[in-house]
Amino acid sequence: MLHDFKVRDESKLLTPGLLVYPDRVQKNIDSMIRIAGGVERLIPHVKTHKMSAVIKLQMQAGILQFKCATLAEMKLLLDCGVDLILLAHQPTPEKARQFLKWQKEYPHIHCATLVDNLDSLNLFSELTKEADENINLWIDINNGMNRTGIIPEKALSLYRAMIRIPRVSFSGLHVYDGHIRPEDLQDRIAKCNDDFKPVKELISQIEAAGGVVPHIISGGSPSFYPHSLQKKTLLSPGTTLLWDLGYKKIWKESPFLNAAVLITRLISKPNTNTYCFDLGHKAVASEMPLPRVTILGMENAIHKGQSEEHLIVFYDEPNDFKVGDLFYALPYHICPTVAKYNRVYTVEDNMQTGYWDVEARDYQIDLNS
Ligand SMILES: Cc1ncc(COP(=O)(O)O)c(C=O)c1O
Known part of the structure; x- marks a missing residue:
């Protein structure tokens, strides 16, 4: 070793x-693509590395959509010229204004962000009017992590409010389940599927109301493989790029390299x-x-x-x-x-x-x- x-x-x-080994990063990217079954299903998070060099290696491999958490990460992605950016951190007013400003300045890049409550939805509605811009919003779902998001049982009313607002378009459901940590793979798959049931129920409710859920983004690294088996969701690991001992403990048999x-x-x-x-x-x-x-x-x-x-x-x-x-x-x-x-x-x-x-x-x- x-x-x-x-x-x-x-x-x-x-x-x-800190030493970084580009050939190992490349092997990790190859493993991510292999597990996802193709680049189309990947929307990796950049929070792990925050480096344009790592974004560019992924872009060379055909990955063109990314998640970020901060404005600095968003700006880095804009400068790299990716196709799609999801600011996966519900923006407060000053961040939302900056988001809309950048969105206007980079019209060729599809930008989106998250919403999990009516006040933020109304804020985005006001700000889009002020900026004369549209906004793409994913509903952030809390399916057990209890960090952010709206619980699936309450999300239908947020969806209904959203589709009535001009300038706002519903991109899909964002489901980050960082609480899923069983070390046995079969247990992790079972927990992941169990906690996803209320999300499936929500999708049925939206469809029954005549709506469509265009996309679902789910998971980080521990639930990456379990969600990859579902075929329908987009996958958003981040730590897989560099890997660490914490995740090595949870996912022993993973192909990822330090x-x-x-x-x-x-x-x-x-x-x-x-x-x-x-x-x-x-x-x-x-x-x-x-x-x-x-x-x-x-x-x-x-x-x-x-x-x-x-x-x-x-x-x-x-x-x-x-x-x-x-x-x-x-x-x-x-x-x-x-x-x-x-x-x-x-x-x-x-x-x-x-x-x-x-x-x-x-x-x-x-x-x-
Ligand atoms: C919203 C969101 N998506 C994706 C990830 C990536 O998860 P991981 O670090 O397990 O790869 C994180 C990590 O914190 C996250 O917060």
């Missing part, structure tokens, strides 16, 4: 840092069997308890603590580790890890070949550019 990631000349690598690896250096040995690395919680996703990474070559280390710029581990196996040595570490959660870096090193054939910028990592972007 270590050999797969090792860079031959480590002397110029600044730590902490395509992003942290690098860190041993900076101190403050006591017997105690090692300190320059990998603090400012350098890796830290919303979960320790361990937040697995250090290759030190898999059995006990992770004792992390401060802003330090990671302390206890390790009692014989070794000749020296201060200054470089270590490779797999993160448990890659998406917030990437967002901590303004650029990542690219590694091909065990050589560091350049950088990819993480262009969409900021919230505060210049809206006039």
